[in-house]
Every structure is written in structure tokens, then in C-alpha cells.
């Protein structure tokens with residue numbers, strides 16, 4: 001079997017772990033840089049002209065900066081090669097508001113959230129919120145783009161700045177204990193690893209990238225179910241789901257398609273890269289069989305209907 005990991009220019013240790021595990025399992029392993037892929041006659045090609053569709057598996061690791069191009073590449077490959085995520089999930093999960101909408105529709109608990117492109121539009125909501133509130137940029141990650149305000153007067157300058165950046169403003173209710181959240185790494189129908197993250201002193205963002213520390217925990221049945229359902233609702237076979245334990249139970253705050261797994265690998269002492277590779281190999285075998293059988297079913301059906 002052949003696999004191509006499709007990622008950004010710069011390889012992080014986690015990308016090297018994925019390549020190492022891929023080499024143990026597949027006959028051919030390629031790391032392709034997204035900007036090097038070109039599309040010719042509707043076919044995504046690598047630098048030397050190899051079609052991406054000639055790989056049994058394309059493993060997209062699409063960062064926010066390549067969201068649109070990554071989506072187009074994956075859309076053109078859909079149904080032709082196995083990918084652990086849907087093309088749409090790239091667009092949805094790189095937008096925090098779209099993510100919450102999709103989760104809400106699936107009946108998953110999320111924080112109350114509001115969106116406006118102007119401060120004027122947000123003012124009536126600010127008056128009625130409980131404080132602190134959370135203010136987010138739609139496309140932030142690693143804690144960058146998440147801010148907190150203690151009162152309407154401390155929120156307003158932040159909202160003004162976001163409006164000045166010509167970005168939509170996302171306002172969210174504050175849930176749970178300040179500086180604590182849970183990261184569930186979902187692979188297929190399981191939570192493969194989970195950790196509780198605690199923010200650095202004086203910080204409310206629990207991200208490891210923002211100085212937080214992770215500690216392995218076992219999720220409750222309810223949380224496990226919520227994490228798996230969230231990944232499924234978003235079209236993610238592999239996902240990092242961020243959950244906060246709120247007063248009324250677990251609340252999903254965010255989902256990550258391009259999941260960073262260095263922190264969770266260390267905190268849980270789980271070889272997450274190996275589990276991801278086992279999963280894609282297993283799923284690709286099933287999807288290959290399905291793709292082979294589908295035309296036979298179609299032919300039989302056509303014969304039965306005398307077409």
C-alpha cells in the first residue's frame with residue numbers, strides 16, 4: 001500500500017513520527033508539501049507529476065493557511081483514494097463558529113456563542129452576558145486569538161481591534177473552571193488518548209502551546225461518547241476535541257482537524273502516531289474493497305432492472 005502525507009513546508013517532530021510509523025507499515029511513503037501540489041485537468045499532481053490519486057491513502061495535515069487550497073485538493077480526491085477526513089471538515093473546523101454550529105445541529109453541548117461583524121451589533125449582547133466572557137478570532141489556534149474580558153468596558157477595546165482587523169467577532173460564554181480543559185484524541189470509534197490540561201499560573205488558556213501542562217486522564221463514559229460523536233458530526237476520522245467540564249456537564253469548545261499531538265503523546269505515553277497509521281491502513285483496506293465491489297453491485301442492480 002502507498003501513503004502520501006500532505007502537510008506544510010515545515011516538518012515538526014510529530015510529522016517525523018508519522019513518517020517513521022508509516023514506513024513500518026506501507027510499501028511507499030511520501031511527504032508532500034501542500035504548496036507543491038498543482039492541479040492539472042482536475043487532477044492534483046505532485047512536483048514530478050505523480051497523481052495524488054495513485055496513492056491508496058492521502059493523509060491530509062492541512063493548517064489554517066492552506067485551508068482553501070487543501071479543501072480543493074481533497075475535494076478532487078474524494079471517493080478516489082482513502083482519506084481519514086472529509087474535505088468539508090477542513091473548511092468547517094478551521095472556523096470556530098461553523099464548528100459550533102455543526103456540533104449544535106448534532107445535539108452536542110456547546111457554549112452559548114454569538115457572531116457579529118461589527119461592534120455595534122455586539123453591544124446589546126455584551127450588556128446581557130455574564131462575565132468574564134470569551135472573545136475569539138474565528139481562525140485562531142494554539143490559544144492565539146482567544147481573549148477574555150471582565151466587563152463590557154474591557155471587552156469593547158478588544159472588539160474594536162477585531163473590527164479594525166476586518167475580522168468577524170465571536171463572543172462566547174465562559175464555561176468551567178478557569179484554565180482547565182480536556183483534550184480527547186479521537187481515532188475512529190475510540191478515544192485513543194486523553195489528557196487534562198491546566199494553564200500556566202495567571203493564564204486562562206489551557207493550551208500546551210500557551211504554557212499549559214497535560215496529565216493523562218480517563219474520560220467518563222459521557223465525555224467519551226461526546227468526543228466520538230463530535231468527531232463523527234464534523235467528518236473527522238482523526239480529531240482533537242477540546243472539552244470543558246461545565247456546571248451542567250461536558251461542553252465541546254473546539255475541534256482540531258490538523259491535530260497537534262506532541263503534547264498528548266508525552267502526557268499519556270501513547271504512541272499516537274502509530275495508532276493513527278494502524279487506523280488509516282485498516283480503513284483504507286475496507287474502502288478499497290468497497291470501491292472494488294461498488295461497480296459489481298451497480299452492474300447487478302442494472303441487470304435486475306433490465307437496464
Ligand SMILES: Nc1ncnc2c1ncn2[C@@H]1O[C@H](COP(=O)(O)OP(=O)(O)O)[C@@H](O)[C@H]1O
Nearest residue numbers: 111140141142143144173174175205206207254
Ligand atoms: N468558552 C470558554 N470558556 C472557558 N475557557 C475557554 C473557552 N473557550 C476557550 N477557553 C480556553 O481557551 C483555550 C483555547 O481555546 P480554543 O477555543 O480551544 O482555541 P485554540 O484553537 O486556540 O486552542 C482553551 O483550551 C480553554 O482553556
Ligand SMILES: [Mg+2]
Nearest residue numbers: 142143242254
Ligand atoms: Mg483548542
